[in-house]
Amino acid sequence: MTPSALPAGLLTRWLRQGGLMAIIVLYTLYSALPFVWVGAMSLRTTLEISASHFAWPDVYHWEKYRIAWVDSNFAQYFWNSTLVVGAAVAIVTLFGAAAAHCLARYNFRGNRLVYFILFSSIVFPPQIILISLFQVLVEYNLYNTRLGLVLVYVGLQLPLTVYLLEGFFSRIPQDLFDAAKIDGYGDFEIFWRIVLPVGMPAIATTVILNFIQLWNEFLFAVVLVSEPGLRTLPIGIRAYMGDYFQDIGMIATGMMIAVIPVVIVYAFFSEKLIQGMTAGAVK
Amino acid sequence: MAHVQLDHIYKQYRGTATPAVDDVSFTVQDGEFMVLLGPSGCGKSTTLRMVAGLESITAGALSIDGRAMNEVAAKDRDIAMVFQSYALYPHMTVAENLAFGLKRRNVEAALIQSRIAAASGILGLDELLQRKPFALSGGQRQRVALGRAIVREPKVFLFDEPLSNLDAALRVNTRNELVRLHHRLGATMVYVTHDQVEAMTMGQRICVMNKGRVAQIGKPLEVYRAPADVFVAKFLGNPPMNIVGARVAVQDAQPWAVLPGGTRLPLAHWGTALADGQAIQVGVRPEELSMASDAGGDDSVLKGVVSAVEPLGAETLVVLDLQEGGGEIIARLHRDTPAALGDRAALQVRPQALYVFDGATGKAIPVEIQA
Numbered sequence: 147m148t149p150s151a152l153p154a155g156l157l158t159r160w161l162r163q164g165g166l167m168a169i170i171v172l173y174t175l176y177s178a179l180p181f182v183w184v185g186a187m188s189l190r191t192t193l194e195i196s197a198s199h200f201a202w203p204d205v206y207h208w209e210k211y212r213i214a215w216v217d218s219n220f221a222q223y224f225w226n227s228t229l230v231v232g233a234a235v236a237i238v239t240l241f242g243a244a245a246a247h248c249l250a251r252y253n254f255r256g257n258r259l260v261y262f263i264l265f266s267s268i269v270f271p272p273q274i275i276l277i278s279l280f281q282v283l284v285e286y287n288l289y290n291t292r293l294g295l296v297l298v299y300v301g302l303q304l305p306l307t308v309y310l311l312e313g314f315f316s317r318i319p320q321d322l323f324d325a326a327k328i329d330g331y332g333d334f335e336i337f338w339r340i341v342l343p344v345g346m347p348a349i350a351t352t353v354i355l356n357f358i359q360l361w362n363e364f365l366f367a368v369v370l371v372s373e374p375g376l377r378t379l380p381i382g383i384r385a386y387m388g389d390y391f392q393d394i395g396m397i398a399t400g401m402m403i404a405v406i407p408v409v410i411v412y413a414f415f416s417e418k419l420i421q422g423m424t425a426g427a428v429k
Numbered sequence: 430m431a432h433v434q435l436d437h438i439y440k441q442y443r444g445t446a447t448p449a450v451d452d453v454s455f456t457v458q459d460g461e462f463m464v465l466l467g468p469s470g471c472g473k474s475t476t477l478r479m480v481a482g483l484e485s486i487t488a489g490a491l492s493i494d495g496r497a498m499n500e501v502a503a504k505d506r507d508i509a510m511v512f513q514s515y516a517l518y519p520h521m522t523v524a525e526n527l528a529f530g531l532k533r534r535n536v537e538a539a540l541i542q543s544r545i546a547a548a549s550g551i552l553g554l555d556e557l558l559q560r561k562p563f564a565l566s567g568g569q570r571q572r573v574a575l576g577r578a579i580v581r582e583p584k585v586f587l588f589d590e591p592l593s594n595l596d597a598a599l600r601v602n603t604r605n606e607l608v609r610l611h612h613r614l615g616a617t618m619v620y621v622t623h624d625q626v627e628a629m630t631m632g633q634r635i636c637v638m639n640k641g642r643v644a645q646i647g648k649p650l651e652v653y654r655a656p657a658d659v660f661v662a663k664f665l666g667n668p669p670m671n672i673v674g675a676r677v678a679v680q681d682a683q684p685w686a687v688l689p690g691g692t693r694l695p696l697a698h699w700g701t702a703l704a705d706g707q708a709i710q711v712g713v714r715p716e717e718l719s720m721a722s723d724a725g726g727d728d729s730v731l732k733g734v735v736s737a738v739e740p741l742g743a744e745t746l747v748v749l750d751l752q753e754g755g756g757e758i759i760a761r762l763h764r765d766t767p768a769a770l771g772d773r774a775a776l777q778v779r780p781q782a783l784y785v786f787d788g789a790t791g792k793a794i795p796v797e798i799q800a
Contacts, residue, residue: 321516324483325577329530330504343520 181405187398195394210399218396220403222375223382228407230292230378231360234299238307238356241300243349246311247341251323261312268305276369283370290373298370299360307352314348315341350419357411361404379404431494431507431584431617433457433480438489440475440641448487449475451641457585457619462611464632465621468664472641473621474589480619481587482506493584504533506585509578513590515570517562523573524558527580541580548576551610568599575610588620592627604631625665629653637661659791662712662784668746668759670712674788679705686711686785690753693728695780700797708788715746717782718760721775731758731776738768749774 187195188210189203214220248254249261279298280289288294318341326336342349364380371377377385383400386393433456440450450472457463465473478484480491482503491498498506509530517526524545531541549555552572562570571591578586588607592600608631611618622628628635629649637644637652637660645657656662656670663669675686677696684703686694694711696703703709721730736757737748745766749758760776768774785794 319514319516321512321514322518324478324481325510325512325516325518326529327483327503328481328508328510330533335533340518344518346520 184398184401187395188402189399190395192393192395195398207395210395211403214396214399214403218382218385218400219374220379220382220400223377223379224403226292226376227361227378227380227404230295230299231357233296234303234360235353235356237296237300238303239349239353242304242307242352243311243315243342243345244337245304246308246315247337249308250312250316250318261308264305265309268309272302272365276365279366280369290371290376292371292376295367295370295378298366299363302363302366303356303359307356310352310355311345311348315345318344346421347419350415354412354415354419358408361408432459432461433585433617433619434490434492435476435480436490436492438476438479438491439487440472440479440484441487447641449641450479453489453638453641453643455636455643455646457617460615460617462608462618462620462631462633464628464635465619465638466623466625466628466632466635466664467638467644468623470640471638473623473638476638477587477589477619477621480585481508481510507583508585508587509581509583510587510589511571511574511578511591513593515562515574515591515594517570517573517577519562522559522561523554523565523576526562526573527558527576530577530581544580544582545576548579551579551613552576567595568603571595571603575607579610579614584617586616586618588618590622592622592624607631625667629665637664639664655793656784657793659710659712659786662786662793666714668715668761670714670784671718671758672710672712672786673751673756673758675709675711677703677705677707677709679703686783688731688751689755690751692731692751692755694778694783695728696783696785697780698796698798699785699794702794702797703785709794710786710788710791712784712786713758713778713782715759715761717779718758718762718776720762720766721777729778729780731755731778733758733774735768735770735772735774738770740764747774747776749776 183200186202189206189208190201191207191210194201194204215224245264249257283289283294283298286294288297322340322344323336326340331339362380363378364384367378367381368384371381379400383397383404386397386400435456436454438450438453439448441448453472453476455463465476467473475484479486480493480498482498482501486499493506493508518529521529527545527548528541531544536544545558549558552575554569554572554576557565557569557573562573565573571594574591591607592603595603604627611631620627620631632649634647635649635652636646639660645652645661647655652661653665656665659672663672673688675688675694678685678687678693684696684699684705686696686709688694688711718731731749731751733749733751733755735747736750737746739746739748742764744764745762745768747760747762747766747768749760751758758776762768786792787794
């Protein structure tokens, strides 16, 4: 059948769908290929990479992962990152959800003022507060501590978390809370049993966003923590970058180790996000 | 079951000039179905929420079964509420929704199960117990919301426009189900609605509210037949009562209502209650009007031009423009009434079917001489 013999509508539809498919394929390649490339480099030595940048591994150097984990102390960095980011995300999620619920649900004097103050801090680039933050942490003996870094991360992510969650929580119908009150539940129980489960899609979103942001966070980690044993993963990977030589192969291996938890967190919480949305969480 | 008493209840929100609920007093007897009826913004839902404990009471006294409730928390008032939006917990199954309130009160698991089974049996929820709200239709959700109230076995049931979100056919069915439920449980129920059909068919007594105040309380038919003012007269009845401004003219010791354009309507039953020259409003229900015969006199006949004809099948609504400032009159006539747009027509008014209201205040002026 020649193109001219096809109905005009069908041809247009094919072209349109084919065009869309082409765009999707191109974008997928654009997003995925760099990741595949880093994955490939993580299994090649730096010499092999220098010889041929984009080649697929001839020999799979799995021992590079062991070298990074054990010899280069990545195990310690991984643990530091897990501890710091895990604690920060947990605190931000809990406090952020509680704050968002109060701002969305309770009509107290100064409600909008608190919201505005919290939200307006997003406007400022973090670099502005870096030096003064350093001085504050030193003064409170929190410099070069994981606790200090956790507190800074909480402060950095709280405004955006509260903003996102407040918008979602305010759309939960008031009737749900009235019904729970009549059923005998107090304010905190309502927050725990109604708001958190019903707000799970939004909470899952903020967990994913916060985790990715903080897991990759470099600036505050490098300024506020100097002791090698307390370094987080981004700092650990940075150590492979010398003034004259960059160990590309090991950088790639380090990046792959760093990326695995992000993928796991995303997979787990996006499942919760989809479950919450398909359950029609908010009527 | 219990009786609910409201004494001079006020509710004023901070920063507002007028109270949302203004001196509302009524008593709901033990086992009675009381309907709070009124247009949007009249304060009926606010009143209900104060009874529930979801709104604070600015002034006045609320008691349930003789026990003062002003400072008692909602959870301790032994009431159950059914909301317009059903308010089902979306992350729980129907069974969990029904059990939620009972678990909080530390009711034994076996008792919870038996109450759920009983409510489920009454409302036909057996097959829905493991479903979540998103998998239910509107009518099913409404029944779950009812079930959640029933399992609590409260002293008072409160309903906040529960049928508003249902389609017309389902509304009729559910209305009848609620009446049967009331009959079965013998429960004290307070029901808020803006739908006069629901009020007339479901309530044992209705409390008509307007702008935060009680306009009239009484049995549905009593309120329909003897409205206390123009607002109640027009709110109940579909189409609403025709209200026309007029002046009283006393002739031979008998008062007449003189309409703009000269039409006279006899007000013999009002005797000396009306003064010559008094400004009044005359009301007549659409179903009390009939096509005037040519043999009739000019008194008690409203003449005008047909401005609309609505054949509804079972009956025909005819709108007559009285002209000369008289306004429009709607009549419910026989379905075969021959009337066409632009025709000159005349409607006969039975004097006994007339209502008289004060021209300024709108309050009903009762007859002096009973028919």
